[in-house]
Amino acid sequence: MKYLLLFFIFMVLLWQWRHARAPKVKQAQRKSASGPVDMVRCAHCGLHLPASDAVQGASALYCSTEHRQAQES
Ligand SMILES: [Zn+2]
DSSP states (O other), X not given: XXXXXXXXXXXHHHHHHHHHHHXXXXXXXXXXXXXXXXXXXXXXXXXXXXXXXOEEOSSSEESSHHHHHHHHO
């Protein structure tokens, strides 16, 4: 009977620990899967890259400042 009680207490503690941890795990999964990212094409080499990483040129987007200078000069 004593071991059954200890087992029951252990299971309750384990359940509470997992219950307290679950929301953090869900938040981490949401951050990693943050949805689609807009992709743009470099006007010089044709590389596709995220729009947030692109370099804005006079009339187009580029993957790097080197490619912007090579295309626009
Ligand atoms: Zn490029």
